[in-house]
Amino acid sequence: LANPAAANSAAIGVAEVAGGNALGGASLATSAAVGSYYVRLLETDRGAVSILATTPKGASMEIAADMAIEGKRMVLSNLHIGESTGKGSSSLKELREVARVFGRQEGVDEALIKGGVRTTGANPGKRPIDILINVGGKKK
Amino acid sequence: MNVIHVTGWNVGFDKIRMTKFLREEMSISLSESHEMVQNILDGKELVLSVIPERYQNAVDRLDIIGAKFYVE
Numbered sequence: 001l002a003n004p005a006a007a008n009s010a011a012i013g014v015a016e017v018a019g020g021n022a023l024g025g026a027s028l029a030t031s032a033a034v035g036s037y038y039v040r041l042l043e044t045d046r047g048a049v050s051i052l053a054t055t056p057k058g059a060s061m062e063i064a065a066d067m068a069i070e071g072k073r074m075v076l077s078n079l080h081i082g083e084s085t086g087k088g089s090s091s092l093k094e095l096r097e098v099a100r101v102f103g104r105q106e107g108v109d110e111a112l113i114k115g116g117v118r119t120t121g122a123n124p125g126k127r128p129i130d131i132l133i134n135v136g137g138k139k140k
Numbered sequence: 141m142n143v144i145h146v147t148g149w150n151v152g153f154d155k156i157r158m159t160k161f162l163r164e165e166m167s168i169s170l171s172e173s174h175e176m177v178q179n180i181l182d183g184k185e186l187v188l189s190v191i192p193e194r195y196q197n198a199v200d201r202l203d204i205i206g207a208k209f210y211v212e
Contacts, residue, residue: 021171043170044170045169045170046169047168048174050170063175064170066174080155082155116155117181119149119151119153119181120153124151
C-alpha cells in the first residue's frame with residue numbers, strides 16, 4: 001500500500017484479474033423478467049449488488065447498490081446507474097420499473113431506492129430524494 | 141511503483157465504470173470497490189500504487205471516468 005494513513009489505498013497491477021462482465025462480476029446469480037423488462041442480478045457481495053437490466057426498448061442499464069431486506073421491504077441504498085445504452089434507458093420511469101421487477105423477484109412488497117450522490121444530470125453533488133415503490137405482484 | 145492520488149470527481153464522473161476499474165485493476169471485491177467509490181464521492185482520498193507497466197493505462201482510464209487525481 002502506498003500510504004497506510006490514507007482512507008483508501010490499494011495497489012494496481014500487483015495481481016491480475018480475469019475479465020468479467022458488468023461490474024467485473026462473477027457468475028449470474030438470478031434473473032427475472034416481467035413484461036418486457038429483463039433484470040439480472042449479476043452478483044452479490046456482502047450487501048453490495050450488481051444488476052443488469054434491459055428495457056422494452058432494448059436499452060440496457062447497469063446498476064450497483066447496497067441492498068438490504070427489511071421485512072417485506074427491499075432497500076437499495078447508494079444506488080448508482082452506469083452509462084446506459086439505448087434510448088430512454090435511464091429515465092426515472094425505467095428505474096422504477098426495473099426496481100419493481102427486481103423487487104418481485106426478491107419477494108418483497110416495497111422497494112425503497114436511496115440514490116447515491118449524483119455526478120451527472122441535474123444537481124451534481126446532491127443526493128436525489130428517496131423513492132418508495134409498491135412492488136406488488138408475485139412473491140418469491 | 142507510481143502513486144496516483146484520486147482526490148475527487150468531475151461532473152460526469154462514471155461511478156459504475158470507476159467500480160469496474162477498481163475491481164479489474166486491484167483484484168478487490170464488489171463490496172470493497174463500491175465502498176471505495178462511495179468514499180470518493182464523500183470526499184475521501186484514494187491512493188493507488190501502480191506498477192509502471194499499468195500506470196499509463198490507469199491514468200487514461202481515470203481521465204475518461206472523470207476522476208480528479210494527481211500523480212506523485
